Amino acid sequence: MAARNTSAIQVSDRWVVAVTIGVLLASTTLLPLTQDSGYLILSSVLVIILGAVTFVLRRFRIGDVPILGFQFLTLAGFSFAASLGMEAGEGNPLTRYVRLFSEATDHMQMQPAPMEPHPGVRLLFVTAIGLIMILTDVMVQGIDRPMWSIAPLASLFLVPALTPRVDVPWWCFVAIAVGYLGILLAEGINTSERWPRGVRRSQHDRGSTPLAVRMAAVVGIPAIVLTLALGMVIPTLTSQGWGITRPTGADGPLQMADPTLDLRRNLNQPQDRVVMTYTTDQADGAYLRMASLPVFNATGWQNAGMQLTTGTDLPPAPGHRAQPGEIIRNTTIQVADFRSEYLPLPYAPDSFSGEGQWAYDRDSLVVLATGENRADAIRDLQYSVRSVDIKPDGPGLSRALAAGNPPDAQLTVPMPQDLPDDIVNLTVQLTQGIESPALKAAAIQNYLRNEGGYTYSTEPLPGSGYEALQNFLFRDKKGYCEQFAGAMATMARVAGIPSRVAVGFLPGERKGEHWEVSIRDMHAWPELWFEGYGWVRFEPTPSIASPPAWTVVSGTSEEAAEGPSEAPAPTETVAPQEEPTPTAEATPEVGAGIDNEGFPWGRVLGVALGTAVLAGLGALPMLLRSRRRGRRLDGHGPPTAQVENAWAEVRDSVIDFGGHWPAGSPRVIGSQIAHDLDGPSAKAVTVLSLMVERARYAKQHTINADLAAITHQVRRGLSERSQRPDRIAATWWPRSFWHNLGQRVLRA
Known part of the structure; x- marks a missing residue:
């Protein structure tokens, strides 16, 4: 019997090489999600180490379960070693390791794609890619189903593909496809070499590799090209979420950004900076409104589909009846280094002029960019706006009805049937015995600003949807403007008042003849519907801005209202109290500790090598025993x-x-x-x-x-x-x- 050539390429060798290359290619598909390409370096090192470990263990013919254990041990050791080189605050290494993953989750919730660099996100990406490597190997060799390997590989592609506002480039799909074809190519070679074993080869048979390569070229390449071509031809889906359509313009559906993500991110910027300046012909500044969130359900307040109309002349504000002597405001705005597809405008805008392609929604008067590079449409933009200041008089507003007939009533009127009872009971308690809808709204605002014991804080809190709302109202009693605005808009609907949440900027600070608006002036506030006035702004967030004069009830302890207070009740007015200007709590500088040049590669690789050595020593008896069995x-x-x-x-x-x-x-x-x-x-x-x-x-x-x-x-x-x-x-x-x-x- 001839001696077997133990140095020849084995079946498991091809599998390991194919899986390693496939995962390396698939890892590039996360690039559209982040500005930090450094994760590719760490993840590539990890994938290669996992491939080497798997290569050696498969050569020793160790069982699948022990191999899986070694792979996870290698992944955990490398991930922990990588965390030692990342800045994660004080505490022991294990605490910092766990904190990085927690901070990564918060960072991703507050950052739109592509996200700014963050050490926790880098560690999370690296760990996820290592896990994909292990799962792909399990599919290919563990359960002997190479065709199923598309599932873990495609999961990396689906993350950016299903993320709003992320345009996945064509090469991401090609990277996944090429990696998958490599695995199928290895399967073809292995299968063709096993099948004719013991059968005499023809002199014309040049081996299995050229045949498999030709089959991959004939079948795989046309499949990739056809898929890319179909992707360009097939129309974009027009649905988003549950029964809500995307905003549609002349050129088809548009994908809107979530303004609440920008709000959370900007309020937690480590350094405040001016993002726009404006001049106006009125004595006071103006709220610069960008987006409107009319939909409320178990997941919170969110965008809705809009039917966009191209143009710069807007229709009158819905529900607002023009009155003699209304204030017409003319404003010229200069945006600095600030990116958005929403155009900041005083409410209610009548017309505007500026470069670019724009379209508006008749119901919300929100203006969106529709041209190329929409995400950066307002960066360095200068434009002029003509608007009507909607400033109701207190007595008139107190007599107005909250008729449920706004043009978008199907979105701004319904109250979810599954709204928790404690929120409903609190609203009933606050508005009991009050007949006027405006006075009900004023009571809710006064409770959130003064009587409820709530404090302003930009510290991220746990929970989402109803859970977050309940935590804010009944447990933590602290939050930032999104919580206050969302809570008041929710309770207004319980009280029978149509409501929505607006997102934009506070008026800013006056500097001589102009006003300066900083990044931390980004704000959210509720808008409530009243007959004859349309959508009216309220201000439930304490310590941030003074409440509008028409929302202050005489006899309440309120901050200085905007303009002269015209209270609907004839009782004595308590003198207003001036509050200090709030300062958003600073968070650690984004991306700290992950500079490629300063990354402690020696320390990380040293810990990783030490972990590998200890794991190798612990596995030495198993390896030697398996080797002896194989030789016997x-x-x-x-x-x-x-x-x-x-x-x-x-x-x-x-x-x-x-x-x-x-x-x-x-x-x-x-x-x-x-x-x-x-x-x-x-x-x-x-x-x-x-x-x-x-x-x-x-x-x-x-x-x-x-x-x-x-x-x-x-x-x-x-x-x-x-x-x-x-x-x-x-x-x-x-x-x-x-x-x-x-x-x-x-x-x-």
């Missing part, structure tokens, strides 16, 4: 030696699984071992014992059975009869290894 059953040598090697392997296996090797002849030993085994395993050990007797006492001996198969059947029987601790010990800490080592030491 490799089919080399004379028949008598092969039989004795198989018998020795059975003996060591009995010891590994916690048993004792009986005394006596091979037939007696085989009978005793077979007594506790299942039928196939008992038959296998009996056959092997008879073969041992013939090999020892017969003059001539031939092998007419598969010794490797017989031995593995015996091992399966021993494993099935053993307890779980014995099975684990047999794999990771084999007793026969130490038994044989002790005998060698004694003989020496």
Whole structure:
């Protein structure tokens, strides 16, 4: 029998190489999500290390479960080592490690794509890619389903593909496709080499690799090209969320950004900066409104689809009846380094002029960019706005009805049926005995600003949707403008008042002849509907801005209202109190500790290497035992030696699984071992014992059975009869290894 070439490429070698290349290509598909491409360096190192570990373990023919354990151990060690080189505050290394993942979640919730660099996000991406590597290997080699490997690989592609406002470039799909085709190519080569084993090759047969490559080229490349072509031809889907359409203009559906993400991010900027300046012909400044959130459900307040109309002349404000002497405001705005597709405008805008392509929604009077590079449409833009200041008089507003007939009533009137009872009960308690809708709204605003004990804070709090609203109203009692505005708009609907949440900027600070608006002036406030006035602004957030004069009830402790207070009730007015200007709580500088040039590669690689060395030492008995089993059953040598090697392997296996090797002849030993085994395993050990007797006492001996198969059947029987601790010990800490080592030491 010819000796086997152990240096030849094995089936598992091709699998490991194909999976490694496939995951490396797939990892690039996360680039549209972040501005930090440095995660690719760490993840590539991790994927290559995982590939090397898998390559070695597969060569030793170790079981799938131990290999999976080593892969996860390598992933955990590398991920922890990488965290040591990232800035994560004080505490022990394990606490900082966990904190990085928590901060990554908060960062992703507040950042639109592409996100700014953050150490936690980098660590999360690297760990996720390592997990994809392990799952892909399980699909390909663990359960022998290479075609299923598309599932973990495609999961990396689906993350940016399903993220709002992320335009996934064509090469992301190509990267996934090429990686997957590589795995299928390896499958084709492995299959074609296994199939003709033992069959004489034709002189015209040049091997399996060229055939597999030609098949991949003929089938795979056209499939990729066809898919890309169809992606350009098939129309974009026009649905977003649950039954809400995307804003539609002349050129088809547009994907709107979530303004609340910008709000959270900008309020937590480590440094305040001026993002726009404006001049106006009025004495006071103006709220600069950008977006409107009319939809309220269990997930919170959110955007709705809009039917956009191209143009710069807007219709009159919905529901507002023009009055003699209305204030017409003219404003010129200069935006600095600030990106958005929403155009900041005083409410209610009548017309505007500026460069770019714009369209508006008739119901909300929100103006959106519709041209190319929409996300940066307002950066460095200068434009002029003509608007009507809607400033109701207090007595008139107190007599107005909150008729449920705004043009978008299907969105701004319904109250969710699953709204928690405690929120409903609180609203009823605050508005009980009050008939006027405006006075109900004023009572809710006064409770949130003064009587409820709420404080302003930009610190991120847990929960979302109803849970976050309940935590804010009844437990934490602190939050920023989004919580205050959302809470008042919710309770207004319970009180029967149509409501929505507006997002934009506070008026800013006056500097001589102009006003300066900073990044931390971004703000959210509720808008409530009243007959004859349309949408009216309220201000429930304390410590941020003074409430409008028409929302202040005489006799309440309120801050200085905008303009002269015209209270609807004739009681004595308490003198207003001036409050200090709030300062948003600073957060650690984004991206700290992840500069590529200053990254402590030596420390990280040292810890990773130390972890790998410790893992290798712990696995050394298993590796050596597996290697010895492979050599015993490799089919080399004379028949008598092969039989004795198989018998020795059975003996060591009995010891590994916690048993004792009986005394006596091979037939007696085989009978005793077979007594506790299942039928196939008992038959296998009996056959092997008879073969041992013939090999020892017969003059001539031939092998007419598969010794490797017989031995593995015996091992399966021993494993099935053993307890779980014995099975684990047999794999990771084999007793026969130490038994044989002790005998060698004694003989020496």
